[in-house]
Amino acid sequence: MNSFRLAVALPLLAALTLPVPALAADDPAAAVKKAEEAVALFKKTDPSIDKFFGKSAGWAVFPSVAKGAIGIGGAGGSGVLFERGGKAIGKTSLAQVTIGLALGGQEYAEIIFFENDLALTSFKGGNFALAAQVSAVAAASGAAASAKYSQGVAVFTIAIGGLMYEASVGGQKFGFEPYGAKKK
Secondary structure (H helix, E strand, O other), X not given: OHHHHHHHHHHHHHHHOOOOOOOOOOOHHXXXXXXXXXXXXXXXHOHHHHHHHHHOOEEEEEEEEEXXXXXXXXXXXXXXXEEOOOEEEEEEEEEEEEEEEEEEEEEEEEEEEEOOHHXXXXXXXXXXXXXXXXXXXXXXXXXXXXXXXXXXXXXXXXXXXEEEEEEEEEEEEEEEEEOOOOOO
């Protein structure tokens, strides 16, 4: 039994201790610039994603998410939350754990669009999570044209580098801290 726990714990620990790309947590201007560069990449890859920027109550942009797995995996990254109109309102974090058939490492960018004020307010509450049933759309030319919201969100990803074989399930959990908030 102890060897089984060790076999499960070691890959999880390795995946969760991957270096997480930081977005200059103490420099909101640098974080916003990186997020805007990621948005430009998504728009260049799939111009039809513009409809989500025009209709959404807000969006969270994660320019760089690091992911690794050996059976059990983990991912993490930081980003910026924008409200309708493109105003950056705070920093956000992403953590993910998966279990299943998975092997490799990958870096990707992610944008989560919030369909309405209720979904955005829920995210800003700091206890937002995406269940395994919410799937991301891989950004490609025209992919956003037929994409729809699910459970109040639409999620898009674009691969930046690495190689990952994966047939696993998991969920993502997010944190949020408004710009100008005092640290505890």
